[in-house]
Amino acid sequence: MAPVRFPRHLKPIEPQGAQLLAQERAKASFDPQALATSLYGEALLKKQDEILAILEKDPVLGDKSHRYYVGRDVRFKRSLAAAKRMVELVKIHRWNDEELKIADRLFDESGPFRLHRSMFMPTLENQGTDEQKKLYLEPARRYEIIGCYAQTELGHGSNVRGLETTATYDPSTQTFDLHSPTLTASKWWIGGLGVAANHAVVMARLISNGKDYGPHPFVVQIRDLKTHEPLKGVTVGDIGPKFGFNTVDNGFILFDHLKLPHVAMLARFSKVDKVTGEYQRPPNDKLAYGTMVFVRANIVMESSYVLARAATVAVRYSALRAQFVDEANPKKALVQGQTKVVETPVLDYMMQQYRLFPVLAQAYACHFTAQEMHRMYYENQAKMAAGDFSYLADLHASSSGLKSLTTTLNMAGLEDCRRACGGHGYSLFSGLGQFYQDMLPKATWEGDNYLLTQQTTRYLLKTFRAVQAGSQGRATFSSSYMQEYLAQPTAKCPASQPSDWTNPEVLLSTFKYRVAFLVDKAVQAIDVHQQTWNDMLVEVYRISRAHCQLLLVANFFSAVFGKDKQSNEDKVLQRLAILFALSTLEAEMADVLTCGYVSPDQALLVKKQTIAALKAIRPDAVALVDVFGYPDYLMQSALGDKDGRAYERMTEMAELEPLNQNTVADGYEEYIRPLIHAGQGAWKVGKDGAARL
């Protein structure tokens, strides 16, 4: 049993990655550390370093090296071990929620207690009475009960009203009868349910006195606390392998007339009278929309992280991966002491810049919009507390569309970056394959990315009609740009040379006109031409996207432009903001041209200026991904290695491949030898080099 080992004396071809990345860093126009501090704050960066140091040397969480090799069975069991260890670390280091979140992000693997923390406990907190909190939440905080959140069913996802599971109240026994009438009523996709949870918040249609009141939340014990066996009346298990996220035990559960005590129904808002079974309606639920805004602001911030991480890997690797010689601009480097023409780093090729730099710019764009959403969330919470609900609708509509747009950008950006790493992007050692797989559910959870846009566009159409009718109340961002459009519906873009497209005002008005025009046309189609909503769905999606692209551009611009913004860090952000606007505009040129605001000649100028904007980013590209500060421990990426050791790490990681633990791999005797020898004698190699019998 001799393992496969690479020859230790061999080095990569010169110039090596370390040298190339050092050159890139030396030519940056700004200080990445200063920019990182201004973006994330010194306190957070310091805390992150502290927690990283703890995790890296932890006996359970410090070693992630198994992740790319083992099957789901092994990965899941190690994920359970990690989940337990994380609970211990929280106690040892007295981490608060924010610190645990940092640790989770650095550890970078969703585990079986994820939903216990992110959904089970918050639901008890928000919707439980004091009695229920005492019963369920307190032991949950100590992990003495472990919960999950069971809403989605095998046959029912986004349409909560279509759920089949029922909870029928019987006043005579003061119990609910929890029941799954069909196979499709099986709860499905429930994180933490397959293996770990012994409790669940179950969404079931409440039926009392023969009337169906729709879905309500119930706390249900599902497994025995001594043996962990499913309770009688409960069928529960894991839903099986997924495209990603296989360290979480997404589960299914069916109930066969399971009896629940009256206290099981979470009763802070709606309730059923214990004796009469009479139903009491919930108060105004606008407060819940506030929470959704907060959750979505976090998703937009996470989108920034995802794009940043993908760009980090692809930009670093592209700076050291060389291919062909660009004859018009040959690359020279020091090779064994002599300056020679060498192959050109692929990052110098325009197509590579066109693929990667917009993703880099998107990462920054999402950052500033998430910040603004957080600000608006707190502003809105304060207003609502003071009885002013006028900020809510606009904020909720924008947050829906932004969740959809930014997570869609995530998936596209991640795959683009992975593919832009060429063949090696396909190796798991790139660090982008499993990452892509794990990020995908974001497009579906917290609101399906297509369905969500209906909420955004419905609001925009309503606003447009109000502005048109002069019945709009307080001016909002949306109503203002519609007002501008209605004042001058045949306005034309003033750009006459490429550099006009670096003027933030010119860019912003183009994005504004585009949305207002699309909304105007849609209102006409529905109100005048009587188009059905179904026939409008494609436009509805486009309108939401257009509005949210405008928001991203507007927030980016207002964060980085201004009289006092003159530092090198400000300037590089300004170049990025212009690139973000231009590359978005170029991708959406069909809309902009169709609305007639921009002429074909002006569109050609946009193309030209986009190329110029890419070139302006090139010298700072590596420094701009360094700003994100992703440690190698987090990324587990050979290609994105901070020190440019991409090729060395590819070989180091290949040595860990189980098939390489013996020079003759398992399976040879059984499946290869019989073919080669095929009942004949052994082979001999002749003097001519060919093998013969």
Next chain:
Amino acid sequence: MAPVRFPRHLKPIEPQGAQLLAQERAKASFDPQALATSLYGEALLKKQDEILAILEKDPVLGDKSHRYYVGRDVRFKRSLAAAKRMVELVKIHRWNDEELKIADRLFDESGPFRLHRSMFMPTLENQGTDEQKKLYLEPARRYEIIGCYAQTELGHGSNVRGLETTATYDPSTQTFDLHSPTLTASKWWIGGLGVAANHAVVMARLISNGKDYGPHPFVVQIRDLKTHEPLKGVTVGDIGPKFGFNTVDNGFILFDHLKLPHVAMLARFSKVDKVTGEYQRPPNDKLAYGTMVFVRANIVMESSYVLARAATVAVRYSALRAQFVDEANPKKALVQGQTKVVETPVLDYMMQQYRLFPVLAQAYACHFTAQEMHRMYYENQAKMAAGDFSYLADLHASSSGLKSLTTTLNMAGLEDCRRACGGHGYSLFSGLGQFYQDMLPKATWEGDNYLLTQQTTRYLLKTFRAVQAGSQGRATFSSSYMQEYLAQPTAKCPASQPSDWTNPEVLLSTFKYRVAFLVDKAVQAIDVHQQTWNDMLVEVYRISRAHCQLLLVANFFSAVFGKDKQSNEDKVLQRLAILFALSTLEAEMADVLTCGYVSPDQALLVKKQTIAALKAIRPDAVALVDVFGYPDYLMQSALGDKDGRAYERMTEMAELEPLNQNTVADGYEEYIRPLIHAGQGAWKVGKDGAARL
């Protein structure tokens, strides 16, 4: 140890999938069997059925059920077993190459002998002398030697001239010295090399008499034929886990001054004199381009299969997956004997049609273009045999761009279809997750999808200059549309109402004008404004894509329109062809508007007509995927189940999940119990339903 089992008496909610799919099939406007026969031919369909029957009942190849659950170790070993079994079946049933190809497609898993068949043997066949064929090819055919094709290196992919591995000829010993000077010279990604192969064709830079003649192919024995141990001077192993394709042992190999006999260099074209070491140049290599065209025609045909399979899953599942009630058009169905309003199948929603039907249309588009490419390949071979090389350049340029475009469509279409299956698309049981992962390398191999477009566009620019100068020889498809454009460079699209966009001529001229305009601008930019090629790369990519979209539209139209095309099968293909053209045009509207041929108002008509074209496909959607004839054995997809048993199969497949083989999963004792019990006594459940100590 009691396994988790779903209650056997539960059925899915009504109307069930089987009923819904039957309704869809009943309302089709054409006969799917008739269309399938006309597309694929009766002989092929019959052969496919015969081979399917053999595979389904085969003890080794019949059961694919492990594929979604096990880690790479188990999957690879089973893949080895399958590879051996396939070799046996070929012998037993005397399958020819075409039949083996059908079997491979049905079995649907690349294995360790894949490259032995697709690259090692063909290379020996094409580039070996008779002596070399006798030495290597004959035993290879009997699987007594197993080979691979080692070209790509860790640091070098597309640029073959950059390869570092050298083969230095020494006339005194009449041997080549095969050597890997650096770590990046390691051959990498070589299919079949990691575990299985004992021989390789190695591409290495030939050096003789001190001169470097660039990369040439050498046949190299790499493992001992008795023990399978690597030979001295050889370091060989598996490159580790990949995003997909993990049933293949992609490997690496390094050579430390390995001596090869003179016969090792494949010498049909170039050779080195045994005694003097003098190099003899190869003859004209145009014939090799012919082969590339053939390989790429096959890739376009495979692209059709990929898109067809993705569409099959997503369309079938969307026909039975219901969500919300579309109030404007409520769905009614028989539920327990009564007609009731039920949730609307998602396939009725316009957004779903907009996402799926273009993919369906692309599958057909690729089919007809692949057919035309095959026809042109044979035409060109005949011409070349007669000394006429005038067809080659056009064909080669188009085939490069088409390979890039259709495999790019593949990846996008597959992911679109997977995501359009909602949450369940993320389950591996959708059958689309692993499939996506396994298909991705197509974007990189046989020519990187970005690099390839440079070949296409270079040819188009050259053609344009020739047409402009009047020096173009024989008229080709490309030169003809450029001629038309140059004759009327300011032509305008004549469409004035939505239905004008169903006129094939109107659509075709729009696609033609667009390419010619883009080419014209690019020629100006380079020839007049002295833009560098690097700065033009984004346009270069666009031009190739535009040209190949035109080819797809033109080939589709010419296959399905015509006076004699009046059957129901013809008509549904015509509707699909129009949809393909419209949805492509709509996606590329930025180009079309920028070139000024189409006005903003006409663009609005395109949008409108696209919606109408989608509606026209809706009644035939399920029948159109049935035409592809994908058996459940091939697809392994719960959602795409032919009989609509999507939900039943999701639960059946979940029962096979290893975590479900005991109601209390492995890991509980070690990682969950200690938390729940936390050093305290066991739990009791009180009368109030809550668990307490």
